[in-house]
Amino acid sequence: MPTPAFVADTIQKNSAGLVSDWLAELKALAGGADHRISEGELKEQGTEFIDLLAAAAPTGTDITAEPWRPVREFLERTSRSRALQGFSSSETATFVFSLKRPLFERIRQGTKDPASVAESTWAVTEMLDKLGLHTVAFFQKSREEVIARQQEDLLELSTPVVKLWDGVVALPMIGTLDSARTQVVMESLLQRIVETGSEIAIIDITGVPTVDTLVAQHLLKTVTAIRLMGADCIISGIRPQIAQTIVHLGIDLEGITTKATLADALALAFKRSGLTVTRAKTA
C-alpha cells in the first residue's frame, strides 16, 4: 500500500481513538483543562479535523493543493478564533502538533514493516508540520488584524471634539501627532464646526508630548483651514518646554492666537462672543 493511502487509512480507521488520545495529549500539555475553550467544543474541533485530514491525506503531503483546502480553511477558522480568545501562538500550534504522538502510535500498530513505519512517520511529520506552520502563520495574521483594528479604534477615540459653550468647540489633543492622526483631527474638527455652527475652535495641546516642525506644520494647516471656513482658532495648553522648542526651531506662529491654558482660551472665547462671567453670590 503506498504511504499516503496507508496514512489516510490509519487515520480513518482509528478516528475515534485518535481524537480521544489527541485531546488527552492536548490536556496533558496544557497542564489541565482550559477554561477558554470547553471540552465539548475541543472534541468537536478534533473530530472535524481528523475527518478532514482523512479525506485529504490520500492526495499527498502538499497542503497547498486543492484537496487540502477544507483542512486549511478549518485551521484558518480555528486559529482566528484562538487568536480572538487570547491563546498564544505556541498554544495554537500545539493544537496541531500534539496529534503527532497518537498518530505515530497508530502507525506503529498498523504495520510491522520498519521501512513502512519510517516512511509513514516521515509523511505524517511533514504533513503536520506544514499544517502547524500554516496555522501559526494565520494566527499571526489574525493577530495583526486585531492590532490594526485597535489602532483604528484608537484613532477615532483619540480625537473627541467637545462643545464648551454655544459657538465654542474644543479639541483636547492627546499623544503624538502624525500625518494620519492630524488628518483625522482636522476633518473631525472642521466637521463639528460646520455641524454646530461654532465661530471659535480651541485646540488644546496639553497632552502632546513634543512639538517638532512637522507637528507645528500640521497645526498651522489646521488653523488655516479653520480660518478659511470662517471660524477662529485658538491654540492652548502650550507648556514652557514646548514654547522654548517652538522658538528654537524657528517656527513662525505669527497670526495664531496662543494661550497658556484652556481656561485662558475659554476666557478669550467668551470675550470675543461678548459674554462675561460673574459670580452669582459673594462667597
Next chain:
Amino acid sequence: MDRIPILRMGDYLLVTIQVDMHDQLAMTLQDDLTTAVQRTGAKGVLIDISALEMVDSFIGRMIANLSRMARILDARTMVVGMRPAVAITLVELGLSLAGVDTALDVERGMRRLREAVEEAGGSIVDEG
C-alpha cells in the same frame, strides 16, 4: 453659455456658486463681478461657496483674486460657507487665502460684512 448670477441687495452684491466651477466659468465670473461692482458702486460682496464641493488651485486662486479685485474697487468681500473638504484641499494646495475674510454661513457673513463696511464708513445707509 451658463453664468453665475450676481444678485444686488442694496449696497451689497450676492454671489452664490451653486455649480461646480470650471475655468471658463470662473473667468466669466471675474469679469461679471468686477463690472457689477463698478456699475452698482457696491460696498460689499458676499460669495457663498457652500455648494462648492471641489476646488483646484485655479479656483482657489480665483476666489482670492475676486476678493482682491473687489477690494481695489472699494468693496469688502466675504467668502462664506466653505466646506471642510474644500478648506483642507486649499490648505494642502498651499493656498491660505491670506487677506480674504471668511464666515461660517450667509447670515454671519452678512453681519460681519455690514460691520466691516460700516467701520470703513463707506456705506450710504438709508437712515429712514
